Amino acid sequence: MTSTDSKTTGAAAAAPILQIKDLNVTLRKEQELIPILHHVNLTVHAGEIVGLxxxxxxxxxxxxxxxxxxxxxxxxxxxxxxxxxxEELTTKSEKEMAHYRGKEIAMIFQEPMTCLNPVFTVGQQLEDVICTHQHLQGGEAHARAIAMLENVHIKEPEKMLKAYPYELSGGMRQRAMIAIALSCSPKLLIADEPTTALDVTIQAQILGLVKEAADKAGAGVIFISHDLGVIAQVCDSIAVMYSGEIVEAGTAVEVLTTPRHPYTKALLAAIPGFTPKGAERLELCAIPGMVPDPREHMDGCRFAPRCSVCGENCTAKHPPLHVAGDGRSVCCWKEAEAGDTAITAS
Ligand SMILES: Nc1ncnc2c1ncn2[C@@H]1O[C@H](COP(=O)(O)OP(=O)(O)OP(=O)(O)O)[C@@H](O)[C@H]1O
Ligand SMILES: [Mg+2]
Known part of the structure; x- marks a missing residue:
């Protein structure tokens, strides 16, 4: 058993921090209804990094x-x-949700300036969060701010506290944002493409900080990326999304070494130098076509028009979700037609 397997198995024994079940989201724009998410299921445990x-x-x-x-x-x-x-979040009021955001559920984004206020120093913003959520004041809040910056490996924390966001490099701004996000010891950290704009060295450092948030602080993490190569470096489990649906999910080891959905296989084939175990790599393949517009109704699988193994069923009817006993799930007619021991959910 690998360390990732044992970590996921251990985490799975405890109640999850986050459990999303059968989530559907539809937006209304003027007179138009736009279905955005379809039957999304996602579970995150303490200390687990789930890649989306x-x-x-x-x-x-x-x-x-x-x-x-x-x-x-x-x-x-x-x-x-x-x-x-x-706690059921879908029934919470805006005021109740404000309690969760920033304190229990923290977020970091690709562009730190969406969170950092350009007219306040890092210290003012960090200490403000600490005062509001941790109820610390003055010297105690300052000491806590220094400790948080040291946690994200900032060598001169006093200097950083006095700096305005525009005075910092992209990587330093990202660290400041992570320090603010982690300053309230959130139970859940949502990292939405936090490394996309960074060069590979800084990217590796930021991934290390996200791992520390899960390993040392025990936060559950949803790590969002369009890059399966980045996801592979940091995640314990992976959920692959396509056109508003999760088409495949499982432990990172399983999804990366034995991908079952044609979309997961195609994403892996698009990573330079990555060959799933047992697969033959011939050439680097871009996935033809584009993700469909959410307004576009399809009777069958939403990936069918781009799928290299698309069959008759695939365009006619939406595929059932196969959930295997080990929690591996795949939403594909090929899996359904193989008819193994999997449990089929609608
Ligand atoms: N404000 C909005 N109004 C209507 N549709 C939207 C809005 N924001 C996003 N969408 C649509 O919702 C779908 C999902 O968008 P989302 O931003 O979640 O994608 P994403 O996977 O995060 O993509 P990216 O990797 O580009 O960030 C897309 O089709 C997008 O066009
Ligand atoms: Mg996005």
């Missing part, structure tokens, strides 16, 4: 926005359950 991967427009950020109840304005409908530490 898929191309642009597949619904990763919308899933995160549903958890924080920060879906785009206008009227929207949200069905299903989002259970966070035993």
């Amino acid at each position: 991967v898929g191309e642009s427009g597949s619904g990763k950020s919308m899933t995160a926005s549903a958890v924080t109840q920060l879906l785009p304005g206008g009227s929207k409908s949200l069905q299903g359950s989002i259970n966070f530490c035993g």
Whole structure:
């Protein structure tokens, strides 16, 4: 058993921090209803990093926005359950959600400037969060701010506290944002493409910080990326999203070494130098076509028009979700037609 397997198995024994069940999200724009998420299921345990991967427009950020109840304005409908530490978030008021955001559920994004206020120093912003959520004042809040910056391996924390965001490099700004996000010891950290804009060295350092948040602080993490190569470096389990659906999920080892959904296989084939175990690599393959517009109704599998193994069933009827006993799930007609021991859910 690998360390990742044992970590996931150990985490699975405890109650999850987050459990999303059968989540459907529809947005209304003027007179139009736009179905964005379809039957999304996702579970995150303490200390576990769950990767949410898929191309642009597949619904990763919308899933995160549903958890924080920060879906785009206008009227929207949200069905299903989002259970966070035993509390149902879908029925919380805006005031109640404000208690969770920032304190129990923290977020980091690709562009730190979306979170950092340009007119305040890092120290003012970090100490403000610590005062509000940790109820510490003055010297205690300052000491805690220094400790948080040291946690994200900032060598001169006093200097950093006095700096304005625009004075920092991209990597330093990302560290400051992570320090602010972790300063309240959140139970859940949502990292939405936090390394996309960074060079590989800084990217590796930021991935290390996310791992530390899970390993040392015990936070559950949803790590969002369009890059399966990045996901492979940091995640314990993986959910692959396509056009608003999770098409495959399982432990990172399983999904990466024995991908079952044609979309997962195609994503892996698009990573330079990556060959799944037992597979023959012939050439680096881009996936033809694009993620469909969410307004586009399809009777069958939403990946069918781009799928290299698409059959008759695939365009006619939506594939059933196969959930294997070990928690591995795949939503594909080929899996259903293979008819092994999997349990079929609608
Ligand atoms: N404000 C909005 N109004 C209507 N549709 C939206 C809105 N924001 C996003 N969408 C649509 O919702 C779908 C999912 O978008 P989402 O932002 O979750 O994708 P993503 O997987 O995070 O992509 P990316 O990798 O580009 O960040 C897309 O089709 C997108 O066009
Ligand atoms: Mg996104």
